[in-house]
Amino acid sequence: MYAVYLFSITWAIVQSLPQGAPPSVCQTLMPFHGGGIRPQGGLSPYTIVPRRQGNHIVVTMTSALGIPFQGFLLQGRTPDRDIIGQFDSSSVNEGHPLDCGTPSDSITHNSPNDKNSIDVVWSPPRGYEGPVIFNATIAQEYETFWVGLESDPVHVTKRGANDPQFSFPLHNNGPTPPNYIPRQVKQNSAEFDPFYQGCSVTKLCFGSPANCVESKNCKAAVAVTVAGDKYDFELKAESSAVWVGVGLSEDDKMGDDSVVECVKRGNGIAAFMSYTNGNPNYGAPRLPNPQLGIQLLNSSIQDGAIYCRVRRDALTIVNGKAFDLIGKKYNLLIAAGSSLKQSSVGFHDLTYLASAQSQALADVSALAAKSKLLIRLHGCFMIAAWLGTASVGILLARYYRQTWMGRQILGKDVWFAWHRIFMLLTWALTIAAFVLIFVELKAWSGERNPHAILGTITTILCFIQPIGAYFRPHPGTAKRPIFNWLHWSIGNAAHILAIVTLFFAVKLTKAELPDFVDWILVAYVVLHVISHLILSLMNCIADRSSERRVTSFPMKDLGGPGRNSAYSDRSSDAPYSNFRRGLLAVYIVIILAIVIALIVITALAPIAESWTSFKSAVAPTNAN
Structure with missing residues (x-):
């Protein structure tokens, strides 16, 4: 099978040259070699030299360096790039005419044999006066070719109907640069x-x-x-x-x-x-x-x-x-x-x-990419944890201790029950995401990006937070204020580090996230800060209106005996609780929208290519 395949490939390459250029390349002069081989740039070793021979022009294609070539396509063109004239194929054994616009107005090779020089006879159309430039594509070999090589211009005049005259400028003996730029129809690349x-x-x-x-x-x-x-x-x-x-x-x-x-x-x-x-x-x-x-x-x-x-x-x-x-x-x-x-x-x-699997390089069947499921899950879990559950849980613990008073869930105050649920979800999602990324990479990240270091620190802080909460001292004990400050400091440090880590994630190569994700994260930060400012302000106003001097800074609420005596009445909500509940509802809705948007972008990354593919898929439908 390998021999058959090798023969088929070799045969396909060989067969691309013997019959010369097809009519499809008449205007562009661009051969279709290998499905995508580009022409050479810079100076060509080949020259195109026209000279007079009676009432005709003999065009010589050769190399001053003695480099043979295998294929060619030659045309005479006006300054407007119209193909004119007629080649005499009988004058050369290595070429045959090609009808691009009129019979025999172009000539191309017969075989891929090496050619040191080619002379071909060209005649102008009857009655034509003006300059002619000979343009050619010359292929040294299948993979190496130059497109749009130019001769010096030849000026055609006439003294009689069948007696054209030619004038030649001083000839530059050096190779001519490929100044000819083929006209190409712009297509969707x-x-x-x-x-x-x-x-x-x-x-x-x-x-x-x-x-x-x-x-x-x-x-x-x-x-x-x-x-x-x-x-x-x-x-x-x-x-x-x-x-x-x-x-x-x-x-x-x-x-x-x-x-x-x-x-x-x-x-x-x-x-x-x-x-x-x-x-x-x-x-x-x-x-x-x-x-x-x-x-x-x-x-x-x-x-x-x-x-x-x-x-x-x-x-x-x-x-x-x-x-x-x-x-x-x-x-x-x-x-x-x-x-x-x-x-x-x-x-x-x-x-x-x-690639997802190994494959013989002679096997041309489609090669699938390695799955990035674990990377995508890692990103989605971290977004849900630190933009979603952690944000809401922190807000509840800081500003909603005096809301839903007199109500409990499983024997705990409403704010505390929900705070514990959200923070446990944060812990579970973070640990799961941390494990997933190490299962995927099986090593430390090789990218020069602080994302991995900051993410590890965040995970460590997140991991120890519920352990400390489980062993917290009882309210009113001497060590309770120490626990409160440590719990508050570690929680907020982890949250801030997590947000910074997400910003660095946008620049990761493996994440393939678009730059506009930065602006979505900025929108989240603005929303979070404004919500904190409004709630802090409302707590201050509530304190003044009730003539109670309880500070809005929550860590002092559990600072020790007698510190929250102003809130000794546990039967009613603090002032403006309805406003706080309404603001919390708005906050959760917006946070949920941001989290869903970022999870979709992360799961579908790279989103730009996905969107391009989607538009390409629906374009024919829309056109109809």
Whole structure:
């Protein structure tokens, strides 16, 4: 089966050249090689030189450096880029005419044999006067080609109906730059990006975020094709990336992996081999021979986006470890980042994703991404705990001790019963989230972000809080004030740290959260602070109106004997209790809306790609 597959791929590549260019590329001059190979940039080693021969023009395509080429497409064009004239195919054994607008107005190759030079005869249309520029695409080989090469202009005049005259400017003996810019119809890149052509049909594709290959909007992606006893890796990344890499791993974790990386270097791209370190010293230092077993075939930077095609040997020995692309299966790790180090790439701060299972690289079937369920649950649990249950529980304990007086739940005051329920939920959700993230990572986070440290401190404070509450001294005892202050300090410190930790979570690569989540968190903070200010103010007004001097600071309510004598009447609510209950209801509704919104965003992350896919799915329906 492998031999059959290898033959089919090789045959497909060979067959893309012999018949020459198809009519579909007449206007763009852009060959469709490999479903996404980009043309070369910079100067071309080939020249297009026209010269007069009687009433015709002989156009010569050659290389001053003696570099042969395999394929070509040649046209004569006016300054308005209209294709004109007629080529005499009988004048050349290596080409045949192509009818782009009129018969024989273009000419292309017959076979992929090496050609050192091609001479072809061109005649202008009858009655035409004006300049003509010869444009060509010349392919050195299948993966290496230049698009839109130009000749010097030729000016056509006439003395008689069948006697055209030609004038030539002084010829520049150097190669002409590819100044011709093909006219291309602007298409939605998510639908027409040629990189994705052939995925799951002729090549193995994998990208980040998950399922982006199907929607054709990956932040970073890799495509693998078999080329004889070599493997070609195509890599691409979005415009903000300065590097993109693919790792071959025996599991879905980073560490002891062979990496092919493409890096922006000046106006071009360089390819290197590197090897990843695992926990605790995460990194991807380059090999002493960074080109071991690889060859950069093609590369480009278009609108800032990186593209490269790297050919890799089927067997390489990296750090004493054999990577056999034919005999072994591998997980793919795709990553991209915006920074570089002295001898390695920087952190994958733009995107990172591992495949869910290992797969033979010659198997072009769809490769699923590793599930991020545990990461999503971790985020959702922490949001529900610290923006939801903790916020309401803290508010109840601080401002609602003198509300719902005379009523109890299971023998406890209403405020205390609900406070205990909300805080136990906070404790359970936090511990569960903490366990889930360590089950997922099986190590300490490798990101340079204080989220992990702050989250661990928050979890420790949360864990000891109910233990201290269980052993609290009885009200009125000498040690009760100490407990009150410790309980209040630890609880508020944990809550503040948790909110700060959530802000840092937005910047985590694995979280894939949009930046606007920061503003939702800011809205929560504003709501929480305003609610505290209003309730504190209402407590002060209630104290004055009832001519009682009980402070609104709750820790003093249980400070010791006689400290809350003003509230000795336990049968009635404090003044303005209805207002406080109404404010609590509004607070809970808004908090619930914020929590639900953030949980949905976290669960569906990356939400931007999900929204794009949704709009693409419903667009045809709306159009109808």
